[in-house]
Amino acid sequence: MTDSPTAGHRTAWGLAGEVVTAAVRRTALIWLLLRLLLALVLAASPLGRGPLGGWKHSIVLVLVATGLVLYDARRLNERVFAENLGLSERAIAVVSLLSALLLEILLQVARPFLSGA
């Protein structure tokens, strides 16, 4: 048996990551389609060229991604398990936001290479 208090080395962030990973796996395709649609709408609208242009455009996309992941996570077994251990919704929300932010940064960094190819 390996059930000592330190055996799993699972932290609160690790558990929150487990919930978010499960939600991201389920919502990845929806998110890609939504992102494409939102990017097209923002690019074509005065909002996207004005108040929501440039980096603000990315913030909108990050917030939408976070909302999508959090909404999906509500129904996951992983979330009920994590909450049963006392993991707060706030921790899950923070990890969702950080994940969406990281993905957006990676996409922005990769964009010149992707468009060049």
Added chain:
Amino acid sequence: MSPRDEAVFTAESFGVAFRGRQVLKSATAWTHAGSVTVILGRNGSGKTTLIRAALGLGRRDFGIVRFADRAWERPRLSTLARRGLFYLPDRGLLSWRRTVDWHFRAMSSFTGAPIDHSAIEGLEIEGLRGRKAKTMSGGERRRAELALALGRQPVCLIADEPLAEVSPRDRALVSTAIRRLAAQGCAVLVTGHEADDLLKLADLVIWMVGGTTHWLGTPDEARSHSQFRLDYLNSPNPHPGSGGETTS
């Protein structure tokens, strides 16, 4: 003395409406240390809605939770769990991609408390520990989920339909494990439709009908309640008029 006095967990006067339809009007459920309270009611009567609302997992229009010597106006599962509550949902608790052992390790590591292996003896999960949830049958998953709940040594266990889609043999294992947990002092609240098994398991019975709850008393008192027999058990009372009074 009110039947709710000294309850460990009470979900009090819950009301929930969905799109104008009042699903719960004033539903109340409770359980005491060392006893098993069973909520029975027809499909759609609001059993799961009450539990989810009381744990902050679903919509709640009004109602409060009393647990751990406090009244919670906006209860959250994570907050209640930190004070010793464990919730076994009807739809599943295990991550499908992870083994049962992973869940035990995560629990032990996160809470900092060792798993109580004596509590999970008898659930026959030794052969399941290395398996992922997606490779198990419904009954095997239920046993593994209950083992997690028991290993946590909760002050209060709320189990939504723990006997659903479970074979008679597994049902007996799960019932015995729940009974043993209660014998160790845990307050248990259970729902389901397996009336015979649940009435054997129960110390107290609450009947949910029309969005509200009626306290029926002990299983014997519930069985002798003419309206309950007729409307829920579908077993007409051979002695009309011998039923007890309902207490909201």
